[in-house]
Every structure is written in C-alpha cells, then in structure tokens.
Amino acid sequence: MPVAVEDVLAGNRLALARLLSQIENDTAEGRQILNELFPHSGQAALIGVTGAPGTGKSSLVNQIAYHYRHPADGRQPKRVAVVAVDPSSPFSGGAVLGDRIRMHSLSGDPDVFIRSMASRGSLGGLARATAGLVQAFDAAGFEIILIETVGAGQAEVEIARLAHTTLVVEAPGLGDDVQAIKAGILEIADILVVNKADRPGVEQTERALRGMLQLAHPGKRQYHHGRLISAPEPEEKPLNEPEWVPPIQRTVATEGNGVSELLALIDQHRDYLKQTGELARREAARLTAEVDLLVEAGLVDRWRRGLANGWYQEVLARVMNREISPRQAAAKLTASKREEG
Amino acid sequence: MSQEKIRVIVAKPGLDGHDRGAKVVARALRDAGMEVIYTGLRQTPEMIAEAALQEDVDAVGLSVLSGAHMALVPRILELLKANGQDKVGVFIGGIIPDEDIPRLAEMGVAGVYGPGTRTDDIVQDIQKFAGQKS
Numbered sequence: 001m002p003v004a005v006e007d008v009l010a011g012n013r014l015a016l017a018r019l020l021s022q023i024e025n026d027t028a029e030g031r032q033i034l035n036e037l038f039p040h041s042g043q044a045a046l047i048g049v050t051g052a053p054g055t056g057k058s059s060l061v062n063q064i065a066y067h068y069r070h071p072a073d074g075r076q077p078k079r080v081a082v083v084a085v086d087p088s089s090p091f092s093g094g095a096v097l098g099d100r101i102r103m104h105s106l107s108g109d110p111d112v113f114i115r116s117m118a119s120r121g122s123l124g125g126l127a128r129a130t131a132g133l134v135q136a137f138d139a140a141g142f143e144i145i146l147i148e149t150v151g152a153g154q155a156e157v158e159i160a161r162l163a164h165t166t167l168v169v170e171a172p173g174l175g176d177d178v179q180a181i182k183a184g185i186l187e188i189a190d191i192l193v194v195n196k197a198d199r200p201g202v203e204q205t206e207r208a209l210r211g212m213l214q215l216a217h218p219g220k221r222q223y224h225h226g227r228l229i230s231a232p233e234p235e236e237k238p239l240n241e242p243e244w245v246p247p248i249q250r251t252v253a254t255e256g257n258g259v260s261e262l263l264a265l266i267d268q269h270r271d272y273l274k275q276t277g278e279l280a281r282r283e284a285a286r287l288t289a290e291v292d293l294l295v296e297a298g299l300v301d302r303w304r305r306g307l308a309n310g311w312y313q314e315v316l317a318r319v320m321n322r323e324i325s326p327r328q329a330a331a332k333l334t335a336s337k338r339e340e341g
Numbered sequence: 342m343s344q345e346k347i348r349v350i351v352a353k354p355g356l357d358g359h360d361r362g363a364k365v366v367a368r369a370l371r372d373a374g375m376e377v378i379y380t381g382l383r384q385t386p387e388m389i390a391e392a393a394l395q396e397d398v399d400a401v402g403l404s405v406l407s408g409a410h411m412a413l414v415p416r417i418l419e420l421l422k423a424n425g426q427d428k429v430g431v432f433i434g435g436i437i438p439d440e441d442i443p444r445l446a447e448m449g450v451a452g453v454y455g456p457g458t459r460t461d462d463i464v465q466d467i468q469k470f471a472g473q474k475s
C-alpha cells in the first residue's frame with residue numbers, strides 16, 4: 001500500500017511506520033517521499049545516546065523521553081521519537097531488537113514514537129537509513145529525536161555525526177570498558193553520563209573519565225572537536241568564543257535520578273551550538289557530505305553503466321599480470337575515449 | 342535485490358511468570374533471518390498493538406501460559422484492526438486447550454503452537470505467511 005506524504009505530515013502513525021520501512025529498505029517510493037519531506041525537516045533536536053552494551057542506554061532514553069513529555073517546570077511537552085539501533089547477526093542477517101523492553105513508561109503516549117532498527121549490512125547503509133528515519137521523524141513534527149546505538153565503533157561515530165548532541169554513557173563495574181572508551185568515543189561525546197550511579201565504583205569511573213577529558217581538553221583556549229567532520233579550523237573562530245568542555249553527569253536511569261539535570265545540560269549544549277553558530281556549521285557540513293556522497297555514487301554508477309562489456313575485467317587482468325599499474329588502469333577505465341594499448 | 346526483512350514482535354502478554362519460551366522463539370526467528378522486536382514480559386494488548394504499529398511488523402508472536410488467551414487475543418486482534426493492521430499475522434504459543442484452537446482460528450489467528458512445537462515449524466509458518474501477504 002503506497003504511503004501518502006500528506007498522511008505522514010498530518011501525523012498518521014501507520015503511514016509514518018510504513019514510510020520508515022520503505023526508508024530502511026531503500027525503495028524508490030521511500031526515496032521519493034523523503035525528497036518531498038525534506039523541506040519540512042530541520043526543526044528537531046537530534047540527540048545521540050551511545051556507550052558499551054548494558055550501560056543503561058535504553059533505560060536512560062526512556063527517562064529522557066519521559067522528562068521531555070512531562071516537564072517539571074511547566075514548559076510545553078515536546079513530541080519525542082526514538083530510533084534504537086541494535087546489531088544484526090552476521091550469520092543470519094536477522095536480529096533480536098530488545099531496547100523497547102526498557103521503554104515501557106512511554107507506552108500509550110501518542111506523541112512518542114519508538115522505532116527499533118537492525119544495523120543490517122553495510123556501515124554506509126546504516127548511516128543512510130538512520131539519517132532517513134531521522135529526517136522522516138523530523139518532518140512529521142517530532143521535536144526531540146533520540147538515537148540509541150551500542151558500542152564505540154565506526155558506526156557510532158557515523159551516527160554521532162548526525163546528532164547535534166551526543167551522550168556517551170558509562171557505568172561503573174564494567175571492568176576495562178573505560179579503557180575502551182578512550183579509543184575515540186570521547187571525541188564524539190558532548191556530554192558524559194555515568195549511569196548506574198547507585199552502584200559501587202562511581203567515583204572511580206568518574207575520576208577516570210575526568211582524567212581522560214583533561215587529556216582531551218588541556219587548555220581553555222582549545223577548540224572543541226565535537227565532530228570528526230570537516231569543520232572550520234580553530235583559527236577561524238574568534239578567540240573569545242566559549243569552549244564546550246563535555247560535562248559529566250551521574251544518573252540512575254532505573255529511578256530517574258539526575259535526569260532533570262541531564263536535560264538541563266542537553267539544553268545548555270543546544271544553546272551553545274546555536275549561539276556559536278556551530279549548529280549551522282555542523283548542519284552545513286553534514287548536508288554537504290551527504291550531497292557529495294550521492295554525487296560520487298551517482299558518478300560511479302553512470303561510469304559503470306557506460307563501460308563496454310568486459311573492458312573492466314580486461315583491464316583488471318592486465319593489472320594482475322603486472323603489465324600496467326593500478327593507476328594506469330584507473331586512467332584507462334575513466335578516460336573519456338577507450339584507447340587500446 | 343530486495344533488502345526487505347520479515348519483522349516480528351515477540352511479546353508476553355498477561356501477568357504470568359517467565360519468558361523462556363518466548364526468548365527461544367525470538368532467537369530461532371532471528372537465526373532464520375528475521376528482525377525480532379522483543380518487548381518482554383507483562384505486556385498489555387494496548388502495548389502490543391502500539392509496538393506492532395510503530396515497528397510496522399508482518400507478524401505478532403504471543404506467548405501465553407496463563408490461560409488468559411481467550412480474553413487477550415480478541416482484544417489484540419481488535420486493536421490491530423483498529424490501527425489498520427488487519428494484515429498482520431498473529432501467532433500464539435503456550436498452553437492452549439485443544440477446544441480453543443478452532444475458536445482462535447475463527448477469530449483470525451494464523452497459528453497456534455503447543456508445548457513441544459519445533460521452532461522450525463513456527464519459522465516456516467511465519468515465512469509462508471509473510472510471503473503470501475502483500
């Protein structure tokens with residue numbers, strides 16, 4: 001059954017759910033609808049939540065969403081969407097997606113929409129699908145979009161590029177995972193959360209994180225490398241611009257302790273992004289990267305279709321035989337006219 | 342080359358105990374290449390239908406041990422229908438008396454599985470069902 005753009009914009013949940021499947025499956029229809037929805041997107045706050053398995057990310061997402069739905073200070077409740085990503089099995093391609101188990105306090109609320117997503121095949125595919133889902137939620141009027149991913153791999157970094165604010169969740173007593181976190185995930189953290197603060201070992205975990213932060217942010221003048229995007233060089237920023245040093249917040253996600261404070265930090269970070277122009281810069285960098293990727297893919301595709309039958313294999317065979325170098329092969333294959341020899 | 346996956350919710354409605362059986366089925370479905378949204382214990386029909394909607398599933402698998410199936414299942418079917426998801430297949434596993442099976446089938450339940458059912462059979466039925474749909 002085809003999905004109507006108007007239905008998605010009007011808040012029809014079945015239409016939205018079906019669109020999300022179309023986007024995941026990368027169908028022509030899904031692409032078409034995303035094109036039409038794009039002008040309606042760009043309003044939502046995108047919050048990434050990542051960290052090692054079992055640190056309490058889903059429980060925390062549940063609490064954050066709940067707090068946005070039930071603000072303590074009399075503010076307007078926000079419409080909240082959740083994208084929860086879990087890995088696909090490399091053997092069967094299937095997946096068990098269990099993040100919803102921790103999100104029961106959101107059920108029955110028509111202004112919350114939770115979608116579980118399996119990472120499926122490629123990294124590029126996951127990044128594309130996540131971006132598509134987020135764009136659909138954004139256009140459908142969800143103001144807060146929470147994206148949960150597991151771990152600290154390239155996939156999380158890719159997805160963090162999408163988010164405006166990235167929370168990295170730690171928990172005490174997980175052994176050397178603080179070590180693992182060093183390997184780059186700190187780079188993407190805008191806010192560090194020490195969850196399970198009811199457990200012994202919180203101080204140690206927090207101290208370890210503080211130590212690492214010190215390494216990452218030694219001086220006051222340092223520019224915050226919140227993202228691995230081609231952001232402008234530090235020199236381009238006025239020296240008096242404030243620096244964002246990732247704060248550390250303790251939480252007990254099962255109880256809700258520390259969650260209001262966490263929301264305040266998320267809001268502060270968003271204000272910082274807006275005031276410094278960083279939000280616009282990130283958005284520009286992200287959209288540029290997206291267009292570039294599509295252009296590249298399109299060019300490669302057109303080139304492939306223009307290749308004479310067997311020509312590619314022929315040239316490759318000559319490389320294998322060490323007759324021509326890979327560089328010479330590429331020059332031949334991309335030359336506008338096919339030259340023999 | 343379709344990237345489509347069969348999506349199934351596995352849920353445990355009602356107030357009774359454990360979800361071991363549900364977990365075994367969830368894993369079997371995953372191993373058959375399906376994407377299983379596992380929602381855990383003590384799910385109300387409303388929660389199950391809401392999850393089915395948001396996740397745009399092809400099928401809902403319910404594990405019912407409490408004997409409350411004759412109350413729970415019609416309610417879930419009704420909610421699915423109200424949400425426009427009348428094509429979603431409902432499969433039930435657990436302890437279901439023989440005399441209830443034809444009544445459940447009449448309501449529109451796609452499959453009923455007693456204790457000792459081979460998970461392969463459930464997998465095949467769901468695959469067949471999802472293939473026939475659309």
Ligand SMILES: Nc1nc2c(ncn2[C@@H]2O[C@H](COP(=O)(O)OP(=O)(O)OP(=O)(O)O)[C@@H](O)[C@H]2O)c(=O)[nH]1
Pocket residue numbers: 052053054055056057058059060099102150195196197198199251252253254255
């Ligand atoms: N004691 C304590 N337990 C918690 C806290 N937060 C979460 N948990 C428990 O930790 C376990 C894992 O929680 P989840 O929220 O599923 O963690 P997750 O990081 O989403 O897990 P994955 O998605 O599997 O990586 C559950 O049993 C939670 O109840 C907390 O603050 N304190």
Ligand SMILES: [Mg+2]
Pocket residue numbers: 057058059098099148
């Ligand atoms: Mg989780």
